[in-house]
Amino acid sequence: MTAIRTLIAEDDFMIAWFLEELLAAMGHDVCAVVADQAATVAAAREHLPDLMIVDEGLREGSGIEAVAEILETRFVPHIFATGDCFRVLARSPDAIVLQKPYTAKALSHAIAQALHTPAELL
Numbered sequence: 001m002t003a004i005r006t007l008i009a010e011d012d013f014m015i016a017w018f019l020e021e022l023l024a025a026m027g028h029d030v031c032a033v034v035a036d037q038a039a040t041v042a043a044a045r046e047h048l049p050d051l052m053i054v055d056e057g058l059r060e061g062s063g064i065e066a067v068a069e070i071l072e073t074r075f076v077p078h079i080f081a082t083g084d085c086f087r088v089l090a091r092s093p094d095a096i097v098l099q100k101p102y103t104a105k106a107l108s109h110a111i112a113q114a115l116h117t118p119a120e121l122l
Helices: 013-025 036-048 064-070 085-091 104-115
Strands: 007-011 029-034 051-055 079-081 096-101
Touching: 007 013, 007 036, 013 029, 013 085, 029 036, 029 104, 036 079, 036 085, 051 064, 051 104, 064 079, 079 085, 079 104, 096 104
Parallel strands: 007 029, 007 051, 051 079, 079 096
Antiparallel strands: none
16 A cells, blocks of 8 residues: 555644544555645645645635635645535535544545545555
8 A cells, every 4th residue: 555645624623633643544644734725725736645635614715715726736636524515515516525523434435535446455
């Protein structure tokens, strides 16, 4: 298994820390943890992640808008982690959404879906 370089965009410190720990336990690398729209876009440009896990509502701005801006220059597989999956799906019907609270198994399946990889290979 190759470690996946992941960008986390999450405005809740505890959730970001939990997600970072889950990803590390899965053998993946977290290249950056950010909490607002502008920092998400900047981190994606700087770190060139393999995957982004983005909260829909960030401290300043929108995770959906951050992803849209990033995708204008480069495709990056992404997952929206949010407490309101319907709000994300209303704006992005094809989005991969991870409903909070989530489990390690749900995270693994979402990553597999985003990367088009069977979960057992992650």
